Amino acid sequence: MKPYIELAVGFARTGVTGYGGGPSTIPLIEHEAVKKYKWMTEEEFGDILALANTLPGPIATKMAAYIGYKVKGGLGAFVAILTHVLPSVIALISLLGTLYMFRESPIVGGMVQGVTPIIGFMLAEMAYRFFEKGRKGLGWSKMLVFTAISILFIPILDIHPGILIVVFLLSAFLIAHKKKAPANTSEVKMNRKEKSI
Structure with missing residues (x-):
């Protein structure tokens, strides 16, 4: 029963405190899944998040579904999810009714504005960690090129991020495959030399 209780408590917390929609909930889910309950590593969480962004539907719900499935x-x-x-x-x-009645109230507006800087900081921290991960995996030059492409295509040309993520995944696969190919070729040549000797 303990894993179910931990899932229930962890995801109830993310659901209650996730102001601002799905993206602002991701750092909270990461805290529960990686730091508090250690259901997965930071690397695994980043990979799952990248893949989940390519699929339709709310990101936080998809993450909850995958993590819950992984655990139990x-x-x-x-x-x-529930x-x-x-x-x-x-x-x-x-x-809803109460907030709708007081939607023009400065108190309600102040509450929303009070939470906004915290959400902004959490998203900025997560973005920084993703940049660091990308830099370590790809190097500065490729990371900067991919970032520039993202800035051009997402906010300027208004291309859906999911399309760009799929393109980047395929690019990363091709780059990784290219890096492995020469090593395999040299290994084959070495094996042939050894057999001929």
């Missing part, structure tokens, strides 16, 4: 299979996925979504749904239904 299908039932784990169900528990993670506990992540349910608190927000209950709060939305309960408070």
